[in-house]
Amino acid sequence: MQETVPSGAKSSSDDHVTQSGRVGECLKPLDGPLEGGSSTSTGCISSKPDFSKLKGEICLDNLSIKELHEVFKATFGRDTTVKDKLWLKRRIAMGLTNSCDVSATTFVIKDNKLVKKDNEDGFNNVNLGAGKEHLAVAVEYNEDLLNNLSSQIDEHQTTSEVRLGNNVVENNFASEDLAADQRAAKRVRKPTKRYIEELSEAESKEYSGRSIASTKSIGFRPLSSKAHARPARNVSLEGRTVNTRLDSLGGFGIQVPCVYRIRRSRPRKNVTALLKFHPSGMGMTATFIKKGFDVHGSQMDNGSMNKVLEAKSTPEQAPEQFVAESKKETTPTDMGQNMGLKYVDPSGDTSDDNVVTVPTAKGGIRRKHHRAWTLSEVMKLVDGVSKYGAGRWSEIKRLAFASYSYRTSVDLKDKWRNLLKASFAQTPTDKGANSRKHPSMPIPASILLRVRELAEMQAQASLPNLSTGKLSACGGRSVNETRPGYL
């Protein structure tokens, strides 16, 4: 590919330089666009940054956009979509020189310095001292730090006043870039109040420093605390945190930024539940899910072990907020396996949750809680409705579902709606019951029946004056006050 870029193809402004040969900064790039290009030439498809691109003198002016992209990748460890040549050059120059001072329009990088080609300085700068290795090392180092930091940086540059030496410059650029890319990708909608609430909640929990599972690796806290100028403001939009995952790419130890989402937590009260909280069900495999289901079937009495996770080993799989802190040490796969093996304690606490990632049509992925309704829960719901009437869900929740910290009143309502639908849909024909292919939810017919009865009663109760006309407008207050279960 690189041969397709003849020297003449570039602007004519440069070619004479090489002929002068006085210093020869651009010589190598022209022989083979980049030193080592021949050795790596076949693998243009390689997805990992090729640091050999950074060796030796770099004459950015002679590079095609494609090559610039490669250099960019080698420099920053990530791809860019920017097509602007000048931008790329400047950007790379800034990255390599670790400085913003790249006012020049032609770029030759050498020994960590920017060399202007028709400048006498170039001549004086010929001494190739001990620059090369330093360059490569420096790049890698910067990259590392950069990713670490930018992972903690919220996308709105709250860190602009952070001082961490020269690297700050670089980091801000990185985040700015990242933000730009994402903006181009998609404009996410503003988070709702609830999102923000729960996020901050999750964070405060994090800070409250509960003694979490044994394997919690701290690692990130100290750094992050430095990185945030304003921790309170740290919550990024749409509830995502950017973390880095250590990729073992070709032994380079490159850190690839990836996006996690903090677990959303429903429980707002019930502190005891929170205390018993423990991470579980992370990185489950398909077989594991099955296991979980079996257990569920055998003793579907507590709401704790209905875990349904997608069988993916992707990093965003990790459910709990500990994800934010566990990386570096354990690769995602490691973690998944460990956790998978030690799936623990389906004992009946009503507190833990789990997260499922749901692919969105727009390409995004979002996580949602999912907790299968157990039979006991359904029963409680049903007789809760029978007692207090459908619609009085806050009541039902408070009285009949006190022990279940999840299951908001809205959940109850939704479930009831679904039950109604199910009960009315399936009953007419008995065949319907048999025809269900999914072993998912047996749906005890008895309950369904009861649901239907209740539903009818509710319906009648809410239409008082049409019936016998005896009780309608008399007693307490509203018509809803009637309690079908007792009347």
Next chain:
DNA sequence: ATTAGGG
């Protein structure tokens, strides 16, 4: 804060 509905 709760409810009712739509998605």
Next chain:
DNA sequence: CCCTAAT
């Protein structure tokens, strides 16, 4: 389940 509009 999630998200919103109405109360």
